[in-house]
Amino acid sequence: MQAEPQAFDRVLSSMCTEPHPAARKAAERFLATNPGDPGTYPTISALEDDAVSLLGEITELPEPAGYVASGGTEANIQAVRIARERADSRRPNVVMPESGHFSFQKAADILGVELRIVPTDDDHRADLEAINSSVDDETAMIVGVAGTTEYGRVDPIPALGEIAKDVGALFHVDAAWGGFVLPFTDYEWTFADAPIDTMTIDPHKVGQAAVPAGGLLARSSELLDELAVDTPYLESTSQATLSGTRSGAGVASAAAAMETLWPTGYREEYHRSQRNAAWLAEALEKRGYEVVDPTLPLVAARLPRSTFDALRAKGWRISRTATGELRVVCMPHVTREMLASFVADLDRLEVRASVPVVSDD
Amino acid sequence: MQAEPQAFDRVLSSMCTEPHPAARKAAERFLATNPGDPGTYPTISALEDDAVSLLGEITELPEPAGYVASGGTEANIQAVRIARERADSRRPNVVMPESGHFSFQKAADILGVELRIVPTDDDHRADLEAINSSVDDETAMIVGVAGTTEYGRVDPIPALGEIAKDVGALFHVDAAWGGFVLPFTDYEWTFADAPIDTMTIDPHKVGQAAVPAGGLLARSSELLDELAVDTPYLESTSQATLSGTRSGAGVASAAAAMETLWPTGYREEYHRSQRNAAWLAEALEKRGYEVVDPTLPLVAARLPRSTFDALRAKGWRISRTATGELRVVCMPHVTREMLASFVADLDRLEVRASVPVVSDD
Secondary structure, eight states: OOOOOOOSTTBOSOSOOOOOHHHHHHHHHTTTOOTTOTTTOHHHHHHHHHHHHHHHHHTTOSSOEEEEESSHHHHHHHHHHHHHHHOSOSSOEEEEETTSOTHHHHHHHHHTOEEEEEOBOTTSSBOHHHHHTTOOTTEEEEEEEBSOTTTOOBOOHHHHHHHHHHHTOEEEEEOTTGGGTGGGSSOOOSTTTSOOOEEEOOTTTTTOOOSSOEEEEESSHHHHHTTOEEOTTSSSOEEOSSSSSOOHHHHHHHHHHHHHHTTHHHHHHHHHHHHHHHHHHHHHHHTTOEEEOOSSSEEEEEOOHHHHHHHHHTTOBOEEOTTOOEEEEOOTTOOHHHHHHHHHHHHHHHHHHHSOOSOOO | OOOOOOOSTTBOSOSOOOOOHHHHHHHHHTTTOOTTOTTTOHHHHHHHHHHHHHHHHHTTOSSOEEEEESSHHHHHHHHHHHHHHHOSOSSOEEEEETTSOTHHHHHHHHHTOEEEEEOBOTTSSBOHHHHHTTOOTTEEEEEEEBSOTTTOOBOOHHHHHHHHHHHTOEEEEEOTTGGGTGGGSSOOOSTTTSOOOEEEOOTTTTTOOOSSOEEEEESSHHHHHTTOEEOTTSSSOEEOSSSSSOOHHHHHHHHHHHHHHTTHHHHHHHHHHHHHHHHHHHHHHHTTOEEEOOSSSEEEEEOOHHHHHHHHHTTOBOEEOTTSOEEEEOOTTOOHHHHHHHHHHHHHHHHHHHSOOSOOO
């Protein structure tokens, strides 16, 4: 029970990060509160309003409806749930590029909707033609991803929104990871850029809040009302969240992180991470590995499986894409020094692999 | 943003409480970890195994399957989901006494199962005859409550289990709140007492862990496997939880609280809370209010609405049952002094109500 949480100095695979000091402090102060019971815990409930309002600023939605969810999975499930409730069809479908997060598979399974997974284009982005030929009258929602999990790609959000509008479906954008870097890029991804109905954007990823602090936003409170369930014994009257009791730590730290970092801190962080990603991509390319261009701070590269395993054995927390590429997420805790040390380990492995080994100690 | 979280000295309505110091310390240490990604965060993942194992001890299940959920709502949703996956029927139903938590309404809505809510007996417990006449071939699950939200009642768990067995349904016990007091009572409620398939038991309630730390237990890992979804980009291969990223703080604090308090600390806490509940019940009865006998540390009493509102105006965080009774949960943070102060405020209100008021300042 006295085990130490491992340090972050070798974590390259996570979309979570060390909370910002202000976020950690807020989390610790509000550890014993429950925003799921606003009648009993009004202060944290007010902080949640602040957090949602800041998320609205970031995503260009002046009067946001939404809440701080347990994470992107909950937010995505809830978005699909809204679409299902809105659908006329008894067997509604959700159309998503194959780059969409596996939480939509979970959502489809739980909610009993059909998930239509559509191949992406050569750059791992939603293929508009393929999406267009997958939608039909039963389509309740189209999903666009703004910052994919595997390659950090941004789908053509406005064009996807148009397809959704044409077919009478809701349009959901999953910016769980990308939402805190995209404001500093030229991508079109916000509520102002496209007819987006709901969005996932997680403060506990690049937003540097403490887990659990996902975010669900909706263009109107009517959309959120689709989720409401009566709460007989609480002084509030209904609840739109998936959980009942919720973490005040997550909510308070989300509000504190965004208050502290939006926009200047996040902007600086984005530029630093993006430079790191470019540096790593170049370092890997130089060594002859095939690298997927890091258009956002996420690098994928094809390494031999044995090399990957050897790096993991050295303590590096790395993960792979579905097709087996190394995947390094340049989160706020990932420094140039870490990446240099990672590449140095890689170089040592390659030397060992190419030189006959006499002694192995 | 500098708002203070309110103190707990007037919180009588919550089923959450101040985390035990050991739980708080563990939560703060593991704030930046994610048990939803065990390949990256192995230490917290091992702590989760410890937590599940301790929950198994408490509920008399030697080889427990399960996980630390975001709360009782998630655990209940997941239990219903297991039952739905196991059901032969296309339109399965869940049969539950009306004392069941509203999260089952949420579960039914999300999962598309029919929820059959059955009236309770005169003591607010599941009515076996009524349950029996509500089940049929399409019944996928019967829910029993071990410590109801409104009155702290324990359903006849073994008898409900027999009904479930007879009809071929799974049997779920919701001990979200009761699970950490029941081991010290004579009630039959554990996996050893009855053919229970799944159970909800929340460390973040009477278990004194930090939110979010609910608990889902299953008699076998095969039951849990019904929830598994593939996780393409994580080093683990599948995920049975409803959330993806999860709070290491909740998991670590659950393990720490149970390590510290099970069984001695919880036993002492139960006796103290139960004495407090009995004291409050007697104090209210003496003053002429109708009181529901607190068989567990939860007191319900019929107060005039105006009195209830006046107490809330004085800062007391209290809530009501569906029929409007005052509801006080004697959680670990609730002391005799708090209750005495509450009763003194009640007395002052009653004096004011019965004496003509000349000046109101």
